[in-house]
Amino acid sequence: MPCPASLFRAVCLSLWTVRARAQQPSSSETLVPQPQVSEIRCKLFLLAVLAMAVCPAPTRAQQESSEVKATGCFLRLKDEANVPALESGLLQSLDVELGDTVKSGQLLATMEHREALLAVQLAEIDHDIAARRDKESVAVEIAQSAVDEAAQSLKQAKIDLQISNRIASFDTAIQQAEVAYKLAREEYDRALKSKNEFSTSVSAMQMARHQSALDKSRLDIEQAKNDQSVQALRSTAKSATVDQQQVAAKRLNLELQQASSDRGIGTLTAQRTKTSLAVAKERLDRRRIHSPLSGIVAERLKNEGEWVEAGEPVLRVIRMDRLLVEGYVNADLIEITSRGRAVRVEGTARGRTVSVEGRIIYVSPEIDSVNQEVQVKAEIENPDLVLRPGQPVKMVVLPGGEVAGR
Numbered sequence: 080m081p082c083p084a085s086l087f088r089a090v091c092l093s094l095w096t097v098r099a100r101a102q103q104p105s106s107s108e109t110l111v112p113q114p115q116v117s118e119i120r121c122k123l124f125l126l127a128v129l130a131m132a133v134c135p136a137p138t139r140a141q142q143e144s145s146e147v148k149a150t151g152c153f154l155r156l157k158d159e160a161n162v163p164a165l166e167s168g169l170l171q172s173l174d175v176e177l178g179d180t181v182k183s184g185q186l187l188a189t190m191e192h193r194e195a196l197l198a199v200q201l202a203e204i205d206h207d208i209a210a211r212r213d214k215e216s217v218a219v220e221i222a223q224s225a226v227d228e229a230a231q232s233l234k235q236a237k238i239d240l241q242i243s244n245r246i247a248s249f250d251t252a253i254q255q256a257e258v259a260y261k262l263a264r265e266e267y268d269r270a271l272k273s274k275n276e277f278s279t280s281v282s283a284m285q286m287a288r289h290q291s292a293l294d295k296s297r298l299d300i301e302q303a304k305n306d307q308s309v310q311a312l313r314s315t316a317k318s319a320t321v322d323q324q325q326v327a328a329k330r331l332n333l334e335l336q337q338a339s340s341d342r343g344i345g346t347l348t349a350q351r352t353k354t355s356l357a358v359a360k361e362r363l364d365r366r367r368i369h370s371p372l373s374g375i376v377a378e379r380l381k382n383e384g385e386w387v388e389a390g391e392p393v394l395r396v397i398r399m400d401r402l403l404v405e406g407y408v409n410a411d412l413i414e415i416t417s418r419g420r421a422v423r424v425e426g427t428a429r430g431r432t433v434s435v436e437g438r439i440i441y442v443s444p445e446i447d448s449v450n451q452e453v454q455v456k457a458e459i460e461n462p463d464l465v466l467r468p469g470q471p472v473k474m475v476v477l478p479g480g481e482v483a484g485r
Contacts, residue, residue, distance in 0.1 A: 147413060147476040149406030149455055154426070154470045157403045157458060158372055161380070161392035162187060165365040170387050175394070177379060181370045187394050190366040190387070195359070202359040206352035213345040222335035229331045233324035240317035247310040252303035260296030267293045374398040399464045404437065406474045407452040413476065415442050422457045426472035428465040435459050435466070439476065 164170070169191040175181060267289040274281040378395035381387055404424050418439050425434045437459030446453055457474060459466075466472070 145478050147408055149408045149422075149474040149476065150452070152404055152406035152424075152472050152474040154466055154468050154472055155403040155405050156397050156468045157401050158374070158398035159377075160371050160396050162368055162370060162394045162396055163390050163392050164188075164190060164368060164387040165389060166190060166362070167389045168192075168366065168387065170381050170383055170385050170393065173379065173381075173383055173394075175376050177376055179376045181374065181376060181396060183370055183373045185370045186367055187370050187376075187396075188368040188381075190368070192363055192366040195363040195366055199356070199359040199363050202352065202356040206349070206356045209345070209349040209352040213342070213349040216342055216345055218338040219335065219342050222331065222338040226328065226331045226335050229324065229328040233321065233328050236317065236321045236324045240314065240321050243310065243314040243317045247307060247314045250303075250307060252306060253300060256296065256299035256303045260293070260300055263289070263293040263296040368393055370396050372396060372398055373400075397468070399467075400461050402459055402461050402466060402468060403440075404457045404459060404472060404474050406455050406457075407447075407450075408455050408476065410446045410451050410453045413442060413453065413455065415444055417442050417476070421477040422459075423475045423477055424457070424459050424472050425474075426466050426470055428467075433465055435461070436477075 170188060171191045172189045174186050174188060181187065267286075270281045270286055270289045274286065374396045375398075376394055377397045379393075380395065381391070381393045387393060404422070418441065420439045422437050422439060423434060424437060425432055427433070437457045439455060440458045441454075441456040443454040455474075455476070
């Protein structure tokens, strides 16, 4: 059954023909009477209204249940790239020729890169130095050892201070000296009393000995007191030593912190030089032009020895193993939601017909106001490279509600 839009256009064309013939008949035609013309117009109008009522627009299920032929179909490139230089400089070498097949990531051309190469070598040396310093640094270990030694010295000094304070706090020697003095005094007093009572009872030599013992006891008391004072001074010195050891331990702890900080800075320096090395390598790599896709070199836009600005294309690479088919389909026979529907494409290559299948990837949302058609694009595989862009082909949208590749 013809579509309602086509039937309506046919009726409108008939109305226009009847009107034209009624107004300007040719020499071989007879003028149609005006009442008859009006009757024909009325019948044709009723026929158009009836066609629109009887032949409604096809539903999506009806559209997808039958094949749809596309018109004006041509093959187009799906993927192509004008491969640019990433850095400005002299084009040193082109590593491919026109028509060469290349892989994605393959080296296509090289810019002059001596300065960039030297920058990489310098960055490698800087990184090796920084990494070795960071790895072989023992400043933290040395500082930690000094801190541990100071802690032991401080501990020993505190023990010595406690001993000195304990000794200084004991007055036993003074007490013993005082007791000895007391005994010597009592003996001296008894001897003196006895001599006063009986002059011959105690000789002068014995009195001298008693006096000497008394004097010695008195000196022993003074010596004991002096020793206690000296021990107190020694305790004060021990206390000062403890304070000094504490200050030294604090200083060594600060040195340990500084060494740890220096090690952290050394690690960061090594990381920074590593990043600088990566940047230098990236700049060197940017002077090598690689293919962004697999395909064929279709055009050389620059020659060896020419100066190339950054972003300026050097080569053109096209992909041939996957192509686009562009065609047109009546708007009543396809929906925007038909993306993914299967298509069959036929073309002629080397004197034989090649048939491949693909899928719709695009249905234009706009309808051509002249022919009521929409543009359709489909994707097909071309592994043998027998089909070529620009070639006219036939395309049929296959029936089926399911869409592939959604």
